[in-house]
Amino acid sequence: MSRMGWPRIRVAALSIIALFSFWISAATAQIDPLPSWNEGSVKQAIIAFVTAVAREGSPDFIPESDRIATFDNDGTLWIEQPIYVQFAFALDRVKTLAPQHPEWRDKQPFKAVLDGDMEAVAAMGEHGAVDIVAATHAGMTPDDFRTIAKEWLATAKHPRFGRRYDDLVYQPMLEVLAYMRANGFKTFIVSGGGIEFMRAFAPERYGIPSGQIVGSSIVTTFERRDGRPTLFRLPKVNFVDDGPGKPVGIDQHIGLRPVAAFGNSDGDLEMLQWTTETGGRRLGVVVHHTDAEREYAYDRDSKVGRLDKALDAAAQERWTVVDMKRDWKVIFPAEAR
Amino acid sequence: MSRMGWPRIRVAALSIIALFSFWISAATAQIDPLPSWNEGSVKQAIIAFVTAVAREGSPDFIPESDRIATFDNDGTLWIEQPIYVQFAFALDRVKTLAPQHPEWRDKQPFKAVLDGDMEAVAAMGEHGAVDIVAATHAGMTPDDFRTIAKEWLATAKHPRFGRRYDDLVYQPMLEVLAYMRANGFKTFIVSGGGIEFMRAFAPERYGIPSGQIVGSSIVTTFERRDGRPTLFRLPKVNFVDDGPGKPVGIDQHIGLRPVAAFGNSDGDLEMLQWTTETGGRRLGVVVHHTDAEREYAYDRDSKVGRLDKALDAAAQERWTVVDMKRDWKVIFPAEAR
Numbered sequence: 001m002s003r004m005g006w007p008r009i010r011v012a013a014l015s016i017i018a019l020f021s022f023w024i025s026a027a028t029a030q031i032d033p034l035p036s037w038n039e040g041s042v043k044q045a046i047i048a049f050v051t052a053v054a055r056e057g058s059p060d061f062i063p064e065s066d067r068i069a070t071f072d073n074d075g076t077l078w079i080e081q082p083i084y085v086q087f088a089f090a091l092d093r094v095k096t097l098a099p100q101h102p103e104w105r106d107k108q109p110f111k112a113v114l115d116g117d118m119e120a121v122a123a124m125g126e127h128g129a130v131d132i133v134a135a136t137h138a139g140m141t142p143d144d145f146r147t148i149a150k151e152w153l154a155t156a157k158h159p160r161f162g163r164r165y166d167d168l169v170y171q172p173m174l175e176v177l178a179y180m181r182a183n184g185f186k187t188f189i190v191s192g193g194g195i196e197f198m199r200a201f202a203p204e205r206y207g208i209p210s211g212q213i214v215g216s217s218i219v220t221t222f223e224r225r226d227g228r229p230t231l232f233r234l235p236k237v238n239f240v241d242d243g244p245g246k247p248v249g250i251d252q253h254i255g256l257r258p259v260a261a262f263g264n265s266d267g268d269l270e271m272l273q274w275t276t277e278t279g280g281r282r283l284g285v286v287v288h289h290t291d292a293e294r295e296y297a298y299d300r301d302s303k304v305g306r307l308d309k310a311l312d313a314a315a316q317e318r319w320t321v322v323d324m325k326r327d328w329k330v331i332f333p334a335e336a337r
Numbered sequence: 338m339s340r341m342g343w344p345r346i347r348v349a350a351l352s353i354i355a356l357f358s359f360w361i362s363a364a365t366a367q368i369d370p371l372p373s374w375n376e377g378s379v380k381q382a383i384i385a386f387v388t389a390v391a392r393e394g395s396p397d398f399i400p401e402s403d404r405i406a407t408f409d410n411d412g413t414l415w416i417e418q419p420i421y422v423q424f425a426f427a428l429d430r431v432k433t434l435a436p437q438h439p440e441w442r443d444k445q446p447f448k449a450v451l452d453g454d455m456e457a458v459a460a461m462g463e464h465g466a467v468d469i470v471a472a473t474h475a476g477m478t479p480d481d482f483r484t485i486a487k488e489w490l491a492t493a494k495h496p497r498f499g500r501r502y503d504d505l506v507y508q509p510m511l512e513v514l515a516y517m518r519a520n521g522f523k524t525f526i527v528s529g530g531g532i533e534f535m536r537a538f539a540p541e542r543y544g545i546p547s548g549q550i551v552g553s554s555i556v557t558t559f560e561r562r563d564g565r566p567t568l569f570r571l572p573k574v575n576f577v578d579d580g581p582g583k584p585v586g587i588d589q590h591i592g593l594r595p596v597a598a599f600g601n602s603d604g605d606l607e608m609l610q611w612t613t614e615t616g617g618r619r620l621g622v623v624v625h626h627t628d629a630e631r632e633y634a635y636d637r638d639s640k641v642g643r644l645d646k647a648l649d650a651a652a653q654e655r656w657t658v659v660d661m662k663r664d665w666k667v668i669f670p671a672e673a674r
Contacts (some may be wrong), residue, residue, distance in 0.1 A: 065546065142588055186548070199592050209402065210592030211523070212548070220588055222581040222607055229610045231588050244559040251479055251557055251568050253590060255536050255547030270559055273566045 033179040035329075036172040042327045045320045046176060049283040053259065054183040060281035064184040068258040069283075070214075070250060070271060071177070073191035073198060075264040075305040076287050077206060079158065079168040081296040083118075083304060086197045087129075088165070089152050091121075093136035101135075110135070122303070134235030138218055142196055142231050149200035166201045167336050172328045173287075176262070177206055185260070190214045190250055192242035192267050196233075205337075214249040216241045246271035264289065269310040276317060284319035286310060291325035370516040372666075373509040379664045382657045383513065386620040390596065391520040397618035401521040405595040406620075407587060407608060408514070410528035410535060410552075412601040412642040413624050414543060416495065416505040418633040420455075420641060423534050424466075425502075426489050428458075430473035438472075447472070459640070471572030475555055479533055479568050486537035503538045504673050509665045510624075513599070514543055522597070527551045527587055529579030529604050533570075542674075551586040553578045583608035601626065606647040613654060621656035623647060628662035 037043040052060040053067065074080035083091075094104070094113045104110035109128035112120035121128055137145065153166050161168060177187050187208055189198060195215030202208050217238040220231050241249040247270055250258065260283040261268070261275035268286070276284040288307065289296050299307040314321050324331070374380040389397040390404065411417035420428075431441070431450045441447035446465035449457035458465055474482065490503050498505060514524050524545055526535060532552030539545050554575040557568050578586040584607050587595065597620040598605070598612035605623070613621040625644065626633050636644040651658050661668070 065540070142592075186546075188548075195589075195592070203402070209523075211525075211590060213592065217589065220585050222584040222611070229584065229607065229614050231584060231611075247559040247566065247568060248557050252532075252554065253548060255479075255532070255550065270566065274559070274568075277566050 033182070034172065034175045036175055038327055038329050040327060042320055042322050046179075046283070046285070049260065049281065050180060050183050050185075052281055054185075062259055062280070066256060066259060067180075067183070067185040068188065068254060068256050069180050069185045069260040070188045070190040070246075070254075070258045070262070070275065071173070072263040072265070072268045072271070073189050073193055073202070073215075075289065076262050076268070077169055077173050077177075077189070078165070079161075079295065080305045081289075081298065082159070084193065085165045086193050088156065089149065089197065090132050090136045092152060092156060093148070094132060097135070130237070133218070137194065137196075138233045138235035140233055142220065142233060145196055145233060146200045149197050153201055161332075163332070164337060166205050168332055169205055170287075170328070171330050171333045173262070174206070174333070177208070180260070181207070186212065188212045188214060188250075188254060188258075190241065190246050190261075190271060192216055192240070192245075194218075195241075214241055214246075214253045216245075242267045244270045247274040250274070259283070261285070262287065263310065265305040265307050266310045269313060272310065272313070272319060273317070276319065284314070284317065285322060286314045286319055287322045288324060290323050291328070291331070293325075294331045295324060297325075370519070371509065371512045373512055375664055375666050377664060379657055379659050383516075383620070383622070386597065386618065387517060387520050387522075389618055391522075399596055399617070403593060403596060404517075404520075404522040405525065405591060405593050406517050406522045406597040407525045407527040407551075407583075407591075407595045407599070407612065408510070409600040409602070409605045409608070410526050410530055410539070412626065413599050413605070414506055414510050414514075414526070416498075416502070416632065417642045418626075418635065419496070421530070422502045423530050425493065426486065426534065427469050427473045429489060429493060430485070431469060434472070467574070470555070474531065474533075475570045475572035477570055479557065479570060482533055482570060483537045486534050490538055498669075500669070501674060503542050505669055506542055507624075507665070508667050508670045510599070511543070511670070514545070517597070518544070523549065525549045525551060525587075525591060525595075527578065527583050527598075527608060529553055529577070529582075531555075532578075551578055551583075551590045553582075579604045581607045584611040587611070596620070598622070599624065600647065602642045602644050603647045606650060609647065609650070609656060610654070613656065621651070621654065622659060623651045623656050624659045625661060627660050628665070628668070630662075631668045632661060634662075 034043055034046065052058050053062040055061065071077055074084050078085065091113055094110055098104055098114055104114060109121055109124045109131055113132065153164065156165060157163060158165055158168055181187055189202055189208055191198060193215050195213055195217045198213050198215055199210045202213055203210055219234045219236040219238045221234060222229065222231055224230065239245065239249065246268065257278065258275045261271050262285045263272055264287040272284045276282040289298050291297060298305065299311060371380055371383065389395050390399040392398065408414055411421050415422065428450055431447055435441055435451055441451060446458055446461045446468055450469065490501065493502060494500060495502055495505055518524055526539055526545055528535060530552050532550055532554045535550050535552055536547045539550055540547055556571045556573040556575045558571060559566065559568055561567065576582065576586065583605065594615065595612045598608050599622045600609055601624040609621045613619040626635050628634060635642060636648060
């Protein structure tokens with residue numbers, strides 16, 4: 001080091017800095033951050049928002065610590081038709097566990113599940129769902145549950161697309177997540193789905209760590225079992241992170257009001273309102289499933305992912321509505337995991 | 338750029354790389370990451386752990402995504418004597434609000450608080466505490482509560498040290514937080530204290546964002562008030578993040594088992610067990626308050642921050658016990674905020 005004189009070091013350093021600046025500006029000029037989005041007002045709205053709030057000196061600048069973006073999961077980041085993925089998991093688990101529960105052959109809602117009578121399952125509503133969740137999601141440690149969910153995700157296939165469920169994530173949304181993170185946003189999932197189920201795939205699939213996943217949960221207790229400290233999942237609802245529960249879950253887990261929120265159904269209405277109905281530049285995005293050919297088309301009358309009030313609110317509150325058919329060049333990642 | 342030939346760029350680049358390497362190695366050789374810690378086995382244990390798990394190729398290497406470190410707050414990161422800071426806040430709030438509540442003059446536990454009869458307040462136990470929390474922590478939005486807490490912290494002074502409470506954080510622990518983060522750890526607070534109270538100062542004071550604070554909470558609801566989306570704090574306990582609640586809170590918020598945990602009382606026992614009683618290299622640290630002169634000396638018989646079972650467990654489980662008097666060169670930051 002001492003052999004290099006300061007002037008030479010200085011020249012060298014400046015040359016390198018100039019070189020890097022050139023590379024960086026060349027790169028940013030060329031690279032489209034959202035290549036799977038068709039050009040148009042929606043893509044433009046997302047980029048304009050990110051640029052406006054992340055650029056130092058912009059009138060809409062938001063400091064990095066406040067750049068909180070929340071994303072619903074089912075129907076916003078991955079497929080939710082014909083039934084929620086987690087519900088498909090629960091039904092498969094009932095079938096897997098049935099040999100250990102001969103009584104299920106005559107006991108609802110299990111009988112209906114084993115008979116494949118989905119209409120009967122649906123007719124039992126929330127009550128049936130709670131029994132199924134209790135039988136398939138509780139009575140084990142969180143670690144064991146995550147292992148079971150991972151094993152299922154590695155083998156189960158979507159009935160229409162024949163691909164792993166975690167391959168049926170939306171490529172354009174993966175790009176939004178990466179783009180926002182590259183601009184200093186912290187990305188969170190805020191979903192009605194089970195927090196522990198999402199932890200089985202979301203960290204790896206979306207690049208969102210476990211601690212940034214907010215979801216519904218059942219009660220977990222801590223006790224010593226066989227002399228070892230153990231967490232144990234009980235068949236009792238702890239928190240429902242849906243509708244008005246979403247702003248509450250956000251407050252509990254994040255403690256900051258988001259500045260951008262992405263959803264696709266009425267369950268996201270309150271999160272979108274909480275995010276956007278305030279001073280300052282905000283972004284509310286609703287993914288509208290309009291593509292029956294490449295994915296599904298559904299909104300006001302759908303049993304799963306119903307989008308009715310939130311679609312009206314989107315017009316009124318000037319949220320950005322993604323028309324999947326028009327705005328997305330591709331739906332799913334080309335490559336399998 | 339094109340004016341520079343490739344050979345010259347290459348030489349310049351290599352020179353700069355060599356220069357930086359020199360600086361970095363010189364810096365690491367010189368800078369003590371824990372300057373407020375006296376040399377000894379405790380300081381050595383912390384540095385040895387961090388080095389062992391963060392160094393690629395080490396047999397104890399832990400990938401960055403799993404480097405989760407949890408810290409109790411009261412008595413571990415800041416002062417907790419003669420009463421918990423949040424309790425001092427609540428008592429002051431009762432006095433501030435008293436003119437609006439003439440009925441408090443004859444109603445317990447408020448009468449005892451207004452009379453300054455701390456023994457009577459203590460005698461009422463949990464029941465009295467719940468009423469005080471309800472009166473001082475609920476009935477407002479989380480934002481309003483945080484503003485009130487911030488204003489109090491900016492003016493209230495510790496009775497013995499005459500300094501702001503958020504100046505009575507432990508300088509050696511601030512260094513541990515920074516040191517661990519510099520080595521790829523994510524630092525979390527896991528405290529029996531109120532999550533919303535901590536959010537009023539912890540992000541700025543400890544460099545720990547709101548979303549990495551786990552604490553006790555009261556129920557919060559979401560509703561529209563005067564046409565605006567509003568969160569509202571209710572006088573009802575939601576979650577107690579203490580003792581066996583700490584591993585549960587960790588599971589809810591973080592979803593990963595910590596590899597390092599710092600505490601100072603029996604309320605941290607289960608968190609320390611949950612962190613260390615597993616395979617792989619782990620770090621459990623107990624701060625033992627042994628310095629009556631510079632701070633306080635208390636353990637087995639203390640009403641606040643009682644350290645009894647966890648001190649026995651520390652010997653048995655070979656946790657690292659900080660002897661404050663012996664191990665800490667300074668207690669509080671020299672400079673005021």
